[in-house]
Amino acid sequence: MVTIYDIAKYANVSPMTVSRVINNSINIKATTREKVERAIKELGYIPNAAARSLTSNQTKTLGLILTDITNPYFSKIARGVEDVAVEKGYRVLISNTDEDSDKEVNYIDMMISARVDGVLITPTSDKTIDQVERLRKHNIQVVLLDRTIEGFEGDYVIGDSYLGTQQLVQHLIDYGHQNIALINGPANVSTARERARGYLETLKQNGLEVYEHYLSELDYKHAQEGKAKEILKRLLSLEADKCPTAIFAANNFIAVSAIRSLRELGLSVPDDISVVCFDEVEPIVYFDPFFTVAAQPAIEFGRVGIQLLIERVEEKEAGIRQQVILPPVIHIRKSTMKRS
Amino acid sequence: MVTIYDIAKYANVSPMTVSRVINNSINIKATTREKVERAIKELGYIPNAAARSLTSNQTKTLGLILTDITNPYFSKIARGVEDVAVEKGYRVLISNTDEDSDKEVNYIDMMISARVDGVLITPTSDKTIDQVERLRKHNIQVVLLDRTIEGFEGDYVIGDSYLGTQQLVQHLIDYGHQNIALINGPANVSTARERARGYLETLKQNGLEVYEHYLSELDYKHAQEGKAKEILKRLLSLEADKCPTAIFAANNFIAVSAIRSLRELGLSVPDDISVVCFDEVEPIVYFDPFFTVAAQPAIEFGRVGIQLLIERVEEKEAGIRQQVILPPVIHIRKSTMKRS
DNA sequence: TCATAAATTGTTATCGGTAACAAACAAAAG
DNA sequence: CTTTTGTTTGTTACCGATAACAATTTATGA
The missing domain is CATH 3.40.50.2300 (Response regulator)
Known part of the structure; x- marks a missing residue:
């Protein structure tokens, strides 16, 4: 491994001078600088970051x-x-x-x-x-x-989780949905809390009731079809007038899991049930824009x-x-x- | 920043002993080890990787x-x-x-x-x-x-780009396609060369002719709709009996660009034209398996x-x-x- | 009990840089 | 042609860890 000492010897200067050249210090004679730079190039020297960090902190x-x-x-x-x-x-x-x-x-x-x-x-x-x-x-x-x-x-x-949620829920309400279920992320994550708040407040602002049954949680993770399916089964088994016609999924993964599960349960989106979510679902969006989302x-x-x-x-x-x-x-x- | 010297002082041993404890050396008295370990925990010491790398190389x-x-x-x-x-x-x-x-x-x-x-x-x-x-x-x-x-x-x-290409092209041929265009990646990338080889040889093995016009190149990159569209326009303007009925896209990005362009040109996949590609197109596959692919x-x-x-x-x-x-x-x- | 071997701990030098100070050299001033 | 000042270069010590060797303590056996 080539070090400043090698460069120093090769260029006939002290290691410190090499260091100065590397760090573009002032007060280096032009000829010295050139000499050192040539040595650096010829020996292919690259500074050792570990050594540097030791002094520079x-x-x-x-x-x-x-x-x-x-x-x-x-x-x-x-x-x-x-x-x-x-x-x-x-x-x-x-x-x-x-x-x-x-x-x-x-x-x-x-x-x-x-x-x-x-x-x-x-x-x-x-x-x-x-x-x-x-x-x-x-x-x-x-x-x-x-x-x-x-x-x-x-x-x-x-x-802005609150704002995005509010806008999505409002959109659903504007589309005539009154029974909107929330499949949220974990409550110990701030975005999930904000999304819950946005969901609840927007419903209230529109004079809609919130059924306890409409609230559920999943991880913000990939491939949770099993759990998603259970949640949806439960939601869909509610009495007709309480059965959700729209689902707010707290992120893209949850939305994909949900739609997959819905399909397996014989329902199609959006004909039977509408779905919105946070975060873009890529690259579907480039290819066939399908999801109504709050894109971040x-x-x-x-x-x-x-x-x-x-x-x-x-x-x-x-x-x-x-x-x-x-x-x-x-x-x-x-x-x-x-x-x- | 706490170092082995701090630990050493705190535990009343030499720095070297601390180092030995950290590295699980043999020949450390149990009581010494405990003493040092306690110091490490109490001071929240974590070794400095830079310093370590300097000696360990x-x-x-x-x-x-x-x-x-x-x-x-x-x-x-x-x-x-x-x-x-x-x-x-x-x-x-x-x-x-x-x-x-x-x-x-x-x-x-x-x-x-x-x-x-x-x-x-x-x-x-x-x-x-x-x-x-x-x-x-x-x-x-x-x-x-x-x-x-x-x-x-x-x-x-x-x-195995060759194998995957061969299988995809064979699939197209088995489906009755004779005019298969290749939108490849850059020729200075080995996968593109192998895919070209697989494409050409499979056509030959099936006694199909290769039209010069069927070969084109794009980068393996995102968002090249412009270039993709040009290529497709050219392909689709070929005389009816030479007009491709299927497209082999060398990777997922190229496929997405191609399908988007096709749609903009008023053609739908697969009704008007079939498309295959290398690499999975996610997360579409979880949600609505659409692409015929060679998944890696x-x-x-x-x-x-x-x-x-x-x-x-x-x-x-x-x-x-x-x-x-x-x-x-x-x-x-x-x-x-x-x-x- | 004392010499000797084995186990345990400590000292010193080093890894590759750089900061801080010292020395050498050159230019400007008297 | 000195003296003084400013430029340029070199020396030494240190950053935090460890290898190599040295010293000390403890255990073992005659």
Whole structure:
């Protein structure tokens, strides 16, 4: 492995001078600089980041903790993060919690041992506050992504779950639906709470009753057809006047599970029942726009989130909290139909 | 930041003893070990990976270079990689080249400066061989993923593009299609070459003629509706007896672009024209299985690829080359129709 | 009981950079 | 042609961990 010492010897200068050239210090004689740069090129030297970080106390590495990169919503976020990070000279360590707080703890350990400069994280639940504390104790900046957690003081980038839900539910009501069931995410996730609030308040604002039976929960995860089917069976077995004519799915995965289950139960969307959800269902949207959704600007979430994080990292003391709430965009498509 | 020196002082031993406890060395008195472990827990010590890597010459970090994490095919690969890597105690640095070899060079630099132990890479083109050389010069192991490159000697995990193409084309022929157009990926990517070969040979084996006009190229990238539309316009303007009744799209993105363009041109799939492609189109498949595809075990690609890489990393000298070729699975669905 | 082997712990140097200070050299001023 | 100041380069110590060796303690056997 070639080091500054090799370069130094090759260029007949001291290692320190090499270091100065690498870091574009002032006060280097032009001829010396050229000599060193030639040596660097000829020997193919690339600085050792580990050694650097040891003195500089920064690794130029950031952690990105998501629930599942396989969800297009998160892969887009990851993409946004990656692009901005690289642009600003940072590397990105990535990991998937699967909404599992034990995994989350392990990944936080990993991030701490890597001494990342900051972590951008989609917390699994309110319990994640402990992990935030731990990171901060290790002097690692934290920005939350997609969700907040109780008691968190700091920067975050989230979508407006309340607003999006309100708009979707209102859309259903405008389409003549009165019996709207909510299949929500886990109540210990802030987005689920906000979506529940949006759902309940919008119903109330429209003078509609909320049946206890209309509320159920699934994980925000992939492939839960089994549980989804049970929920739907239960919903569909309600008396005719209480049987839901529309379903609000709290995210894209839940919506896909729901529609699959509905089909298996012999119902078709939107003819028999309408479905709306949060987050775009890709790449279906490019190919055959079907889902009525509250689309969130996922790439933008990533870009903004990592930007905030980098700002925090680069000016530690930094001032006021940056809490960005990006509004969703409602797309009315084929999964909802007017009740006649 | 708490270091072994802090632990040492707190536990009244030498730093070296602390190091020994951390690394589970033998010959530590039980009482000493407990004392140190208690100190570690109480002070919340986590080893500094950078410092470690300086002496050990390994970072326990691996690089994953993909073309675009936004493509579900690659996000699944990334997921497989991540899972196995973490399981084996490695971190993963991730990056997206967008099939751009300049970006690729930058990311390779990044990986070298991070002194990753190995890189798992989807090469952008045959030119990537230079980058492989560079990595190796820096003593970094390389495993190729999804594609090979000319002149490469080493491990790789790829799909059987030839076989998959053959089966898809044969399926089209069995369905009565004689005029099958190929919209391929870039010829400097091995999968595209193999798919072209599979296409041409299967046609020949069936005594079908190949029209020059049937061959065209797109990037393996997202959102190329413009170019796709041009290609399709040209194809559809051929005389009736030469006008394709089926299209072989070299990957999922190309297929989606093609179908979108076809629709804009007033044609529907499969009624007017059949379409097949490589790689699953998710999550459509869960929701409404539509595409006839050669599905590749993406997660498995990732898992196997990173496993090979880790093996190489952990026993440098290692023996014979591991060249894994995983067969695709053909799913015949609704995007193809029998010609009557 | 004392020498010797085995187990346990400590010291020093090092990995590849850089900060802080010191030295050498060149240019400007008297 | 000195002196002074400013430029440029070099030395030393350190970041946090560990390998290699040294020292100390404990156990074993004659």
